[in-house]
Amino acid sequence: MLKPIPNDLIPKIDTLADIRKKQILNSETNVVFSGTAYYVAATGCDCNDGLTPDTPWLTLNKVHSFSFQPGDAVFFRRGDTFRGRFSARDGVTYSAYGNGPKPVICPSPFNGAEHGEWIPTDVPDVYRYSEKFLDDVGCLIFDGGESYANKATVDFSTMTNLTDCKPFASWRDLANDLDFYHDLGGPNVTGTEENSTLYLKSTEGNPSERFKSIEFNVHTNAIMMEGHNIRINNLCVRHAGNHGIGSLTIHGLTVDWCVFEWIGGSMQYYEDGHPVRFGNAVEIYGGCSDYIVENCYINQVYDAGITHQFSAGSTEDIIMKDIIYKGNLVENCIYSIEYFNGIADNDACRHMSHVRISDNILRYAGCGFGKQRPDHFVECHIKAWDHYNHADNMIYENNIFDRSTYCLLHISCYDEIDYMPIIRKNIFIQSADGLFAQLGLTPTKVTPYTDEVIENETAVDKDNVFYVI
16 A cells, blocks of 8 residues: 655665675575586686686686586686676586686677777767677676666668667767767678677767776677576676577576676667667576576666566467576666566467566666667566466565666556466555556556555555655
């Protein structure tokens, strides 16, 4: 029910979030495995056997190409950064060893403040980067996240920059400080050596002198699942333009005590010249079972922090069951948690079952770098879109939903009586000019919840709903 917010509630939540973040950042490795342990370090060599901390491998390419067996474990040395990506194999655990901060998996190929040149063009304050990117770059991140670039996202059917809704014909139209454009030669997400050039407007001098680090969210997943029964533990994943972890249908995936930051923003595709950007921290696209994301810190993601999803259409069965999202701290994502399962083109089974979203602290939806996205009035902490979402035994419990630039919940289901999740014992905090929720069969087509509806709504019975000024 609506209540005036206690003066000390926000400081208490700030403290809880800080404690949880420190617990996640400083978590120790505690994994059990039955096979062989392999080690990877920035001082290693791929010619080593990788079997001890004294003989570690060096690169993610080695990890990606090696034939692991179910039960094996791969340990990355804490404090090291590993540039590139890898595929996680069937039955293998990936974790950390040593002391210090979590090892970083980083698809960004290099630090653009130290590698290559930013060459002045004949347009004042616009620089051309000397290194080519044949695949789309979703964002540029400066000095570890102190600032970031705004991408010129061009609708080629109208020659408009959808980020600011102004006409845009080429890099010469970059208007504001830290705007950038990736020239891939028209409406394509891949380029050639003749184009594929990055242009950045910097009104405070050459980017390589202005910043100590420039990282690139390149068009790839950092970790791709290729198998089942995989555990990703105590890793830090940054600067994937697609997803931090991406998977198709999978059985048995645990992601715990990990950090995901600055994920997404790459171009997914063009439709009639209209661009679509994307990028989630942890995504399953397809069916899943025994899927756990627990005790992770997720910050600055273009789309969703955590998601399981499958669109409408096609003819295969898609079953999503036994899913747990628990104990996570998610901040500054467009959607903290996203899920949907669309109806099939035939009578294939589409169903979600036994989904638990509990004990999470979800904050500031819509406040991250994803706010540069072209579509607005979509931001929320739970996003189910207007999909079929046939489900049972879905529970949202003991979560903190702390402010969104649009609404807190967007929950859709085919049957509002039988398929609606159970929502209990949560704390909802929303600004006075924000929306609480959109619930129902097609939520975007109905009037959002008003104060009067919340006062009488049984769906949030026993929850605490606060508004702040």
